[in-house]
Amino acid sequence: MRRGARTLLIERDRPGGECTFTGCVPSKALIEAAAQRRSFAEALVAMRSAVTAIAASEDAGALEHEGVELLSASARFVAPRTLAAGTRTVRARRVVLATGSAPALPPIPGLAESGYLTNESVFELERLPASLVVLGGGPVGCELAQAFARFGAEVHLVGSGEPVLSKEEPAASAVIAAALEGRRGGAPPWPPCQRGARHRRERRR
Numbered sequence: 001m002r003r004g005a006r007t008l009l010i011e012r013d014r015p016g017g018e019c020t021f022t023g024c025v026p027s028k029a030l031i032e033a034a035a036q037r038r039s040f041a042e043a044l045v046a047m048r049s050a051v052t053a054i055a056a057s058e059d060a061g062a063l064e065h066e067g068v069e070l071l072s073a074s075a076r077f078v079a080p081r082t083l084a085a086g087t088r089t090v091r092a093r094r095v096v097l098a099t100g101s102a103p104a105l106p107p108i109p110g111l112a113e114s115g116y117l118t119n120e121s122v123f124e125l126e127r128l129p130a131s132l133v134v135l136g137g138g139p140v141g142c143e144l145a146q147a148f149a150r151f152g153a154e155v156h157l158v159g160s161g162e163p164v165l166s167k168e169e170p171a172a173s174a175v176i177a178a179a180l181e182g183r184r185g186g187a188p189p190w191p192p193c194q195r196g197a198r199h200r201r202e203r204r205r
């Protein structure tokens, strides 16, 4: 758009998507409130205020100010480079697909019937649950587990046998595992060879 292209953003729900409403913004606001040892009720207020502020910077008016037209509708291709959205048919030289993702339900017997939260519903909780099982030890699982534990919920973080944050360096993963378990003064969270590697990296800086 800043290079002169006429730009149309087609959004079927709310501009801002997951990040603003069910991802980065509410989770970071919740984590920050938990780190400040605020109550869950206070955290909800802070979280909703953060979401409202960010959403206002991405709404139709803000987009228009940036030169982007917003079309609120569900889009589908009807021909190459041609989309139908609402009552309009739009043809464009370039189409960027940024349609995001949805939470995947793991095939755990009984899960569907038992009731569960995802990132699309967890931020709508009105009261702190007494206990919570978080499935998945990736970044989102870890951060939500830590925040809810800090608010006072009993949290069990369940992974698939991999260490938490298994895609990160083992040393980083060990630090997070120790922090989540409340281990502070225990053994160093990295084996000696990795400790050396860490020191070498520090000297090069």
Ligand SMILES: Cc1cc2nc3c(=O)[nH]c(=O)nc-3n(C[C@H](O)[C@H](O)[C@H](O)COP(=O)(O)OP(=O)(O)OC[C@H]3O[C@@H](n4cnc5c(N)ncnc54)[C@H](O)[C@@H]3O)c2cc1C
Pocket (backbone or CB within 6 Å): 010, 011, 012, 013, 014, 015, 016, 017, 018, 019, 020, 022, 023, 024, 025, 027, 028, 073, 074, 075, 076, 098, 099, 100, 101, 119, 140
């Ligand atoms: C709890 C949580 C915390 C996170 N924290 C961070 C973080 O701290 N930092 C970070 O970088 N990332 C974080 N993420 C990831 C981040 O939210 C996503 O990577 C990001 O939102 C993806 O953006 P996107 O635009 O690709 O998709 P989305 O945000 O999902 O947007 C896609 C949009 O497309 C729309 N759409 C779909 N199909 C159609 C259609 N046919 N017609 C019209 N519109 C359509 C949807 O309504 C949606 O608004 C977090 C995610 C979660 C769940």
